Amino acid sequence: MTMLRLCVMSVALVSLIGQFAADGWAQAFPSKPIRLVIPFPPGGTPDIQGRMLTEKLAQRFGQPVVIDNRGGANGIIGMEIVARAPADGYTMIMTTVGTWSVHPYLYKLPYDVLKDFAPIIHVATTPTVLVVHPSLPVKTVKDLIALARQKPGEINYGSVGVGGLFHISAELFSFMTKIKMTHVPYKGGALALSDLIGGHIHVMFNSTIVAAPHIKSGKVRALATTGAKRAAVLPDLPTVAEAGVPGYEGSTWSAIGAPARTPRAVIERLNKEFNAVLQMSDIQERFAAGGSTVTGGTPEQFRDYLKSELAKFGKLVKEAGIKSDTGG
Numbered sequence: 001m002t003m004l005r006l007c008v009m010s011v012a013l014v015s016l017i018g019q020f021a022a023d024g025w026a027q028a029f030p031s032k033p034i035r036l037v038i039p040f041p042p043g044g045t046p047d048i049q050g051r052m053l054t055e056k057l058a059q060r061f062g063q064p065v066v067i068d069n070r071g072g073a074n075g076i077i078g079m080e081i082v083a084r085a086p087a088d089g090y091t092m093i094m095t096t097v098g099t100w101s102v103h104p105y106l107y108k109l110p111y112d113v114l115k116d117f118a119p120i121i122h123v124a125t126t127p128t129v130l131v132v133h134p135s136l137p138v139k140t141v142k143d144l145i146a147l148a149r150q151k152p153g154e155i156n157y158g159s160v161g162v163g164g165l166f167h168i169s170a171e172l173f174s175f176m177t178k179i180k181m182t183h184v185p186y187k188g189g190a191l192a193l194s195d196l197i198g199g200h201i202h203v204m205f206n207s208t209i210v211a212a213p214h215i216k217s218g219k220v221r222a223l224a225t226t227g228a229k230r231a232a233v234l235p236d237l238p239t240v241a242e243a244g245v246p247g248y249e250g251s252t253w254s255a256i257g258a259p260a261r262t263p264r265a266v267i268e269r270l271n272k273e274f275n276a277v278l279q280m281s282d283i284q285e286r287f288a289a290g291g292s293t294v295t296g297g298t299p300e301q302f303r304d305y306l307k308s309e310l311a312k313f314g315k316l317v318k319e320a321g322i323k324s325d326t327g328g
Contacts, residue, residue, distance in 0.1 A: 029089055029266050033064040036256075037093045039078025040160065041071040043190025045126060045207040046254050050094045052286055053123070056277040071187050074161030075099040076109065083111035087259040089266035092120065094256045098164035101309035105317040106163040106324040113306070117257040118267055121274045122302040125253045126207045126292040127227035128169055130240060131220040133199050141224050141243035144203070148179035156182040157203040158192035162324050165252045166192075168316070169205040169226060175320040176245055196220055207252050208233050209290025226250045233291035253295070253309075255302055271299055 036054055038047045047069065054065040070078035075095055085091035100113055111117075130141065136155075138144045148155050159167035162185055174181055184201050186192040189210060196204045197219045204220075208231050215222045215234065224243045225231040227250075240248040256274065258267065277283055278296045287294050316322075 029269055030061050030063045033066055035066050035068050035091045037068045037070050037078045037082050039070050039075035039095050039099060041188035041190060042069050044188050045209055045252060046094050046096055048209060049123060049254055052283060053277055056280060056283065057273055060273055074163055080110050082259060083116040085259050087261040089258060089262050089270060092256055092258050094254060096165060097253050097309065100255060100306055102163045102168055102313045105314050116260050118260050118262045119299040119302040120256040120258055120267060120270050122295040122297055122305055123254040123256060124287055124292040124294050125251050126209055127225045127231045127251045128205045129208050129211050129225045129234065130205055130223045131211055132203050132223060133196055134221050135199055136202050141240060144223060145177045145179055148181055152180040153182050155202045156184050158184045158186055158196055158201040160189045160192065161185040166205040169250050171320055171322050176248055209292055212290060231291045267299055
């Protein structure tokens with residue numbers, strides 16, 4: 001037997017052993033509790049959806065799957081925690097479109113969303129809704145535009161912080177309608193919505209899953225949804241485009257990732273289990289009740305989608321002149 005043939009066989013054997021080891025690790029995974037970091041305070045869309053998913057995932061794994069809310073710096077703190085965590089599958093991040101695909105154009109980040117994270121799954125898409133405090137004398141989108149033009153800068157709007165989708169949605173709305181509103185950033189969507197209900201701010205874009213109960217109770221007034229078509233959870237509301245801003249469209253989405261270099265076999269196991277949970281009828285019903293559409297799919301599909309969203313929001317941030325150091 002030649003030396004070359006021996007070398008080839010040795011390489012193949014090492015590769016085979018490595019594959020067996022990886023498969024064995026994935027089959028044994030998890031052997032301890034898993035942490036799902038939500039980089040915002042409780043009550044927002046990723047927190048609500050994350051808690052739905054972890055309950056089911058824990059049942060399937062036979063191990064606790066714990067939500068770890070790490071709010072601060074508009075989601076950057078939580079993202080960095082996961083980017084620097086051991087790449088073993090026991091720490092994941094669940095967050096939304098702004099953190100994944102807008103922040104790179106507004107902040108000097110301590111991580112790279114494509115290089116420092118391994119994609120696991122695109123969870124769901126949720127249309128946002130434009131809501132106002134009932135005391136604001138507007139009942140339609142056109143009313144809001146007219147009032148804002150009469151009182152430039154006097155109407156304030158809340159968001160989860162600079163670069164979040166709710167901030168970007170309001171800036172795009174202002175840019176397309178040529179109005180000026182004042183931005184009031186918060187550390188979480190639930191905090192901003194609480195202040196809207198209390199009358200401390202006037203306007204907010206929020207996810208339907210969070211805002212719908214308060215719309216139905218009359219605590220806030222809904223003017224329009226932001227999707228390309230009407231939201232099933234609020235079918236009587238027009239879209240912003242229908243209500244007088246042609247071409248306006250925007251929805252929030254949520255996704256899960258892990259630290260880069262997490263073993264491929266573990267990523268595939270996590271993806272498989274998340275897909276199984278997302279296909280459960282009660283999970284789909286609970287997501288749909290909040291206006292969300294379950295996505296699912298492979299890690300590669302999420303990575304491709306993320307790249308397309310980065311390109312889209314990079315163009316928007318540039319064209320609308322959105323800056324991280326402005327008040328809106």
